[in-house]
Amino acid sequence: MLLRNWTGNQAFAALREVSQHANVKLHDVAAVIVSAGAPAEPSGIDQEVSQQVLHELRLRVLGSGFGT
Numbered sequence: 675m676l677l678r679n680w681t682g683n684q685a686f687a688a689l690r691e692v693s694q695h696a697n698v699k700l701h702d703v704a705a706v707i708v709s710a711g712a713p714a715e716p717s718g719i720d721q722e723v724s725q726q727v728l729h730e731l732r733l734r735v736l737g738s739g740f741g742t
Contacts, residue, residue, distance in 0.1 A: 677736070688735050696723075696730040703727050
Protein backbone atom coordinates (compact mmCIF):
# COMPACT_ATOMS: atom_id res chain seq x y z
CA MET A 675 0.00 0.00 0.00
CA LEU A 676 2.80 2.34 0.90
CA LEU A 677 4.80 1.88 -2.32
CA ARG A 678 1.79 2.44 -4.58
CA ASN A 679 -0.21 4.78 -2.34
CA TRP A 680 -3.13 2.33 -2.61
CA THR A 681 -6.27 2.11 -0.54
CA GLY A 682 -6.99 -1.06 1.38
CA ASN A 683 -9.38 -2.18 -1.36
CA GLN A 684 -6.78 -1.63 -4.08
CA ALA A 685 -4.14 -3.55 -2.13
CA PHE A 686 -6.55 -6.42 -1.48
CA ALA A 687 -7.42 -6.56 -5.20
CA ALA A 688 -3.71 -6.80 -6.02
CA LEU A 689 -3.24 -9.63 -3.51
CA ARG A 690 -6.24 -11.42 -4.97
CA GLU A 691 -4.80 -11.08 -8.48
CA VAL A 692 -1.45 -12.49 -7.35
CA SER A 693 -3.26 -15.35 -5.65
CA GLN A 694 -5.21 -16.19 -8.80
CA HIS A 695 -2.26 -15.97 -11.18
CA ALA A 696 0.03 -17.96 -8.89
CA ASN A 697 -2.75 -20.46 -8.13
CA VAL A 698 -2.00 -20.08 -4.43
CA LYS A 699 -4.49 -19.48 -1.62
CA LEU A 700 -4.76 -15.86 -0.55
CA HIS A 701 -3.72 -16.60 3.04
CA ASP A 702 -0.53 -18.22 1.70
CA VAL A 703 0.20 -15.11 -0.40
CA ALA A 704 -0.22 -13.02 2.74
CA ALA A 705 2.07 -15.36 4.71
CA VAL A 706 4.80 -15.05 2.08
CA ILE A 707 4.54 -11.25 2.09
CA VAL A 708 4.61 -10.99 5.88
CA SER A 709 7.61 -13.28 6.11
CA ALA A 710 9.50 -11.67 3.21
CA GLY A 711 11.55 -9.61 5.64
CA ALA A 712 12.21 -12.52 7.98
CA PRO A 713 15.37 -14.62 7.79
CA ALA A 714 13.41 -17.92 7.58
CA GLU A 715 10.88 -19.21 5.06
CA PRO A 716 7.23 -19.03 6.13
CA SER A 717 6.24 -22.16 8.00
CA GLY A 718 3.90 -24.47 6.14
CA ILE A 719 4.69 -23.02 2.70
CA ASP A 720 7.19 -24.78 0.49
CA GLN A 721 10.01 -23.00 -1.31
CA GLU A 722 8.43 -23.40 -4.76
CA VAL A 723 5.16 -21.76 -3.68
CA SER A 724 7.06 -18.96 -1.99
CA GLN A 725 9.13 -18.31 -5.11
CA GLN A 726 6.02 -18.35 -7.34
CA VAL A 727 4.25 -15.83 -5.12
CA LEU A 728 7.29 -13.54 -5.03
CA HIS A 729 7.59 -13.77 -8.83
CA GLU A 730 3.93 -12.81 -9.30
CA LEU A 731 4.30 -9.94 -6.82
CA ARG A 732 7.28 -8.58 -8.75
CA LEU A 733 5.48 -9.00 -12.05
CA ARG A 734 2.02 -7.71 -11.15
CA VAL A 735 2.51 -5.37 -8.21
CA LEU A 736 6.04 -4.07 -7.86
CA GLY A 737 7.00 -3.72 -11.51
CA SER A 738 10.19 -3.96 -13.50
CA GLY A 739 12.34 -2.15 -10.96
CA PHE A 740 12.08 -5.17 -8.66
CA GLY A 741 13.71 -7.94 -10.67
CA THR A 742 11.09 -8.87 -13.26
